[in-house]
Amino acid sequence: MPRAGQSHRFTRAISRKPARSCVDGIRAVDRGAPDHSLFQEQHAAYVAALETAGVSVTLLEPEEAFPDSVFVEDPALCLPEGAILLRPGAASRAGEATTMASALDNAFETVRHLEVGTIDGGDILTTETEVILGLSERSSHEGADALGRILADWGQSLRVADTPDGVLHFKSDCAILDAETILATPRLAASGAFSDYRVIETAAGEEATANAIRINDHIFLDDRFPQTADALDKAGYALVPLNISEAAKLDGGLSCMSLRF
Numbered sequence: 001m002p003r004a005g006q007s008h009r010f011t012r013a014i015s016r017k018p019a020r021s022c023v024d025g026i027r028a029v030d031r032g033a034p035d036h037s038l039f040q041e042q043h044a045a046y047v048a049a050l051e052t053a054g055v056s057v058t059l060l061e062p063e064e065a066f067p068d069s070v071f072v073e074d075p076a077l078c079l080p081e082g083a084i085l086l087r088p089g090a091a092s093r094a095g096e097a098t099t100m101a102s103a104l105d106n107a108f109e110t111v112r113h114l115e116v117g118t119i120d121g122g123d124i125l126t127t128e129t130e131v132i133l134g135l136s137e138r139s140s141h142e143g144a145d146a147l148g149r150i151l152a153d154w155g156q157s158l159r160v161a162d163t164p165d166g167v168l169h170f171k172s173d174c175a176i177l178d179a180e181t182i183l184a185t186p187r188l189a190a191s192g193a194f195s196d197y198r199v200i201e202t203a204a205g206e207e208a209t210a211n212a213i214r215i216n217d218h219i220f221l222d223d224r225f226p227q228t229a230d231a232l233d234k235a236g237y238a239l240v241p242l243n244i245s246e247a248a249k250l251d252g253g254l255s256c257m258s259l260r261f
């Protein structure tokens, strides 16, 4: 297993059970509404996998007023220095930051608020050496500037990149595999965003598996994509395949369903 770094060493996570209203969640293409009880089962298996990987999970109750609130990654960013309540870019999700406030206050000494613009946490990739924000339909230049100011207070800089056209979030197309390596779709790798990293590309037709997560010694992976899984297995990574078919109907993936710190 290639070398782990601090950016994917986690002891805690926050997750939220899917609401019954998930059937009204946002999706770019309608492949049918998620089945709530199957979503609950798959979410419970995801939380159990986090715990098996050494993470203590704070599990929040469903928020019926927000159909997409199971995707807790989007309203906040958690860093060693503190947490930041973001401003999700979809109108129906704008209020979700408020629903995360008390859980973050309980977990962090320092909680800052993004003051202007919009940012979804799904557009932020934290590596060993930097924080990267992919601008997207959800994450604006104004939000990027505001996030950059908070990170500057913490002695960090923000690198701003582009999310490929038609892709929901930057991290829909990439994930950290280890301290030096990123899993990325060919379209995002081609942008040059990761020229300072070793890149493993997803197999043709398996772009959706790029939204993986490294949790301590394991890589959590959507179980529908055998060729990429085989390549990662051969590269020495310990894989945890998970069925996330119901989250995927709402364009959600593995990173979206937890905040890790």
Ligand code: CIR
Pocket (backbone or CB within 6 Å): 025, 026, 027, 068, 071, 073, 074, 090, 093, 121, 122, 123, 168, 169, 171, 172, 250, 251, 252, 253, 255, 256
């Ligand atoms: C949305 O469109 O906002 C949700 N249906 C999916 C959010 C997925 N979140 C993520 O990739 N971080």
